[in-house]
Amino acid sequence: MREQNAMVSSRFSAIATTLALVLIGITSLAQPVWARETLPSAQQPEQSIQPYLERFSKGITEFTLENGLKFIVLERHQSPTIAFHTYADVGGVDEPDGQTGVAHYLEHLAFKGTERIGTTDYTAEKPLLEKLDQLFDQIQVAKAKGETETAAQLQAEFNQVSEQAAGYVKQNEMGQLVNQFGGVGLNATTSSDATRYFYSLPSNKLELWMSMESERFLQPVFREFYKEKEVILEERRLRTDNSPIGQMIEAFLDTAFTTHPYRRPVIGYAKDLRTLTRQNVQDFYDTHYGPSNLTIAIVGDVKPKQVKRLAKAYFGQYTAKAKPPRVTTVEPKQTEPRSVTRYLDTQPWYLEGFHRPDITDPDNAVYDMIGSLLSRGRTSRLYKSLVETQQVALSAQGGGSFPNDKYPNLMLFYALTAPGHTVDDVGTALEQEINRLKTEQVTAAELERVKTQARAGLLRSLRSNGGMASLLTSYEVKTGSWQNLFAELDKIAAVTTEDVQRVAQATFTPENRTVGRLLSTAQKPQAKSDETQKEGDKGETVQGEIPSPNQPTK
Incomplete structure (x- = not known):
């Protein structure tokens, strides 16, 4: 996974460079006219480009399920592949105070699987995950009271239960399934504004994607939560705490913005990351990952009617939810340097x-x-x-x-x-x-x-x-x-x-x-x-x- 804005050098490169160029051949003779046309040269007059774009846009179909989840489908038959992009309209700006980094944390956990994927026996695993949550809370209370011996005893029990829970985990099963069926580019990014999940599959694996992606967001299991906490804290140390320019960017944003959440780092403050709980992530997910807050684009060798039929079958199971509240904080006009x-x-x-x-x-x-x-x-x-x-x-x-x-x-x-x-x-x-x-x-x-x-x-x-x-x-x-x-x-x-x-x-x-x-x-x-x-x-x-x-x- 990649976290935008945390790794400053990556952010700087992203500002200065254009989108990646991936050329695909034009081979099918059965394509619509708009899809068969060769892209005009960037050096041609501007007037020659707009008509192409208009024809290009005619290949796009959009529909919204009854629960509010929107799909945008672009039919392109140049190669037998499909790119999938799930856009969650939630990022660092939407995090509650004291829970900075939770959006990025959730992005990491979204790869840990579901009740079926990523586990050998979820029925046995579930009570262990709940026990870890209880022990973590007890450890925090003991530390706050200065009860060092009690905290150490609880930590020893926590470690033992954590090992038991790890015994049920099938590491990176989602990634392995994607690779097994010819998928590439499984990844995600979190920014201040959005969280994006994406990868590509051969065109005959459309239903596989529908099944896996709908399950990922219908029945996520945030397993290995505490293990991932250490991964993210190390990520912060690498990209911010031990990076002079990373520290500079964090201080710069905190100076340029006085009230708007753009001032906060997407990766989160270390003090918030250490105290985040699995319930915090669950609450954030319940609030911001409703179907009306997701938009999915499917681009490639697909038929829109088939996409719509499968989307209804798999994603139609989502329960409709109201859109989450939007950020209303307005940054005051800067009046002095x-x-x-x-x-x-x-x-x-x-x-x-x-x-x-x-x-x-x-x-x-x-x-x-x-x-x-x-x-x-x-x-x-x-x-x-x-x-x-x-x-x-x-x-x-x-x-x-x-x-x-x-x-x-x-x-x-x-x-x-x-x-x-x-x-x-x-x-x-x-x-x-x-x-x-x-x-x-x-x-x-x-x-x-x-x-x-x-x-x-x-x-x-x-x-x-x-x-x-x-x-x-x-x-x-x-x-x-x-x-x-x-x-x-x-x-x-x-x-x-x-x-x-x-x-x-x-x-x-x-x-x-x-x-x-x-x-x-x-x-x-x-x-x-x-x-x-x-x-x-x-x-x-x-x-x-x-x-x-x-x-x-x-």
Whole structure:
């Protein structure tokens, strides 16, 4: 399983790269016309692409079961495979206070099986799982009371029962079944906004997927809960606690957001992970995994009528539930600059973020174009200026939506400082490029270049069954209709140089800026005395207004 936003290097790569390209051959002569057409080149005029997309969308069938579970089916017969994508409209932002990480925890446990899969005898296993829950609660109470001896005795009993329960577990049986029947890519991701489960199978295994996936979400058994707790805590140590940039991102989000749950790490805080119970996960599942909160895309060598018949038979067993409550917290408008500094054993990094609206905003495409102009690849302004010309940074990247885009979020830019230069050198150079967008209109040729990149990225994703399934579900849930995916090119094409300057002037203001400085411990200032030492100097984080990039960092 992969957890988005916890592994910062993966997140940075995801911001800077396009969707994976998976080419499939066109071999069947019995396909509908829309499915037989060759994709147009990304270099062709925009007018040649939209008609193709319109014909492409005619191959999509959608239906909703009586219990509220929605299916989107794209019929593509180019290869005898099917990509399946289950999109749960729940992520880190939906977690109760004190239970951060529960969404990601549940994603891990969703691979542990059901009452039939993953166990040799669930009837015998079940009371042992319940006994472990009781012992865990008793251990926590004993520790809270300072009853060390009692806690140790309970822990010994816990270990013994855990070994007994492990004797009934059939390790990774779900994965083995998928592999046995020719499946590939069994995985899942958790982000701030959503949890996604996906894999591909040969087209003659459609009913197998229906059976396994419906059972996985109808009768999940959260076995090996306490073993997985240690796995996730180790994941957090690897990706955050022992990672300087991981710690920086966590501190940066906590500074840029004051109230919205985007400020919390998707992997969760260690103190919350240690105290999470299996009942917490069960309650979260009961609240957020109702059929009306799931959207499933099936893309590939399928017949929509067969999909609908099997979906009714397998997923129709779900009991209808009301949609869970949505996040209503609104991040207050930032009215003054903010900054956070961390001193760790690391090379210096510089981060800068600006608040922006969510994916449904009319200017969403403009923000995407600005993000591409500044930071997409080696032709971007930041790379050419900071890395190639001024040589103040070893890398300079960023993106238009961080940590995600369902709610108002951040445009984030970041750079690894080059030897012989400071983060303030990077900050000054970055400010110069941002100011250029505010004071000078981009050229038509430069804007057209990033539009072409955006069109190419979309077209590449259309060639992949898995990429297509991911996009269809994401646009359906976040924007209200999968058809908005095909309207995206029109919005991109409509962006003007005046739009870029207008949005840049409104967004890139000092009061809307948050700066993060990750400095080496050698750069940490020494306190003059205990009486004059500031609170920020006692730890590793200093928050406050942003000093001028030309002034030394406090």
